[in-house]
Amino acid sequence: MRQVVIILGYLLIGEIVVHLTGLKMPSSIIGMILLTFSLEIGWIKLKWVAGLSHFLTKNMAFFFVPPGVAILLYLDLIQSNFWSIIIASTLGTIIVFACTGWTHQLFMRHKNSFKKNKNA
Incomplete structure (x- = not known):
């Protein structure tokens, strides 16, 4: 509880x-x-x-059922804007991957420098 x-x-x-x-x-x-x-x-x-x-x-897959149904309800709207959606999704994914990678590298450098300073 x-x-x-x-x-x-x-x-x-x-x-x-x-x-x-x-x-x-x-x-x-x-x-x-x-x-x-x-x-x-x-x-x-x-x-x-x-x-x-x-x-x-x-059970995360279960929580994607309502958005899947919504996609079917708005299929005509999605079809009319298909390429805009694909381009925006692709660019957004690339940007998120890049930002996530850079942030991880930044934190790892900070963590390593913190360990070096702590051991010195």
Whole structure:
């Protein structure tokens, strides 16, 4: 029960942040970022949310059914804008991959330099 309360609590916090700030970002993403931050700094222990997290990850395909149905409902709109969607999706994917790779490299360099300074 604690796992559900923690995860739904962070979803609620994300909803509150979006409502109060007017951010144009999904509240679930904000909640997930806040939960990740809380896990990193130790406010929340991984074992407190591990069971539900594993369950949700294993059943993730189930959560893609509603968007799949929506795609079928708007098939005519998708067909009329097919190339725009393909180009935007491809460029967006390339940009996300590049930013993720650069960010990972930056963090790894920072982590390695922190270890060197700590050992010196």
